[in-house]
Amino acid sequence: MRQTPQREGILRALNAADRPLSVEEISSRMGEDRSGLPTIYRNLERFIKEGWAENILGQDQVMRFVRCNTNHHHHHVQCESCGRMVEVDFCGVEDSIRQLEISSGFRITRHQLSLFGLCTDCQSAEKRH
Ligand SMILES: [Zn+2]
Numbered sequence: 505m506r507q508t509p510q511r512e513g514i515l516r517a518l519n520a521a522d523r524p525l526s527v528e529e530i531s532s533r534m535g536e537d538r539s540g541l542p543t544i545y546r547n548l549e550r551f552i553k554e555g556w557a558e559n560i561l562g563q564d565q566v567m568r569f570v571r572c573n574t575n576h577h578h579h580h581v582q583c584e585s586c587g588r589m590v591e592v593d594f595c596g597v598e599d600s601i602r603q604l605e606i607s608s609g610f611r612i613t614r615h616q617l618s619l620f621g622l623c624t625d626c627q628s629a630e631k632r633h
């Protein structure tokens with residue numbers, strides 16, 4: 505896939521981050537390839553459609569974006585203490601969703617799962633206290 509400098513800059517910013525970034529944060533990390541926020545939004549929408557990124561609405565109601573390394577179905581887990589986010593390359597709830605389809609009569613076409621917890625670093629920091 506041919507990438508424009510803007511697209512490369514956005515992917516670089518997302519790749520280098522270990523947590524979801526807001527559009528403003530992405531813009532400030534793009535350096536010379538920096539472009540206007542509407543352009544960044546447009547590119548992010550395409551990345552999401554193509555499976556390169558996901559959008560995550562924070563508890564502060566700010567929309568942030570995270571890079572996905574797998575383009576098949578997966579989830580992310582975020583540390584509530586430091587904000588770090590890690591991709592988990594499996595789902596684990598398929599069976600429950602099948603049950604839900606049977607009991608609701610719906611055909612479930614997609615789902616999102618928000619997982620929060622404490623990362624290993626924050627767990628050991630907690631133990632030290
Ligand atoms: Zn993802």
Ligand SMILES: [Zn+2]
Binds near residue numbers: 584585588625626
């Ligand atoms: Zn943490």
Ligand SMILES: [Zn+2]
Binds near residue numbers: 578579596597598617
């Ligand atoms: Zn899933």
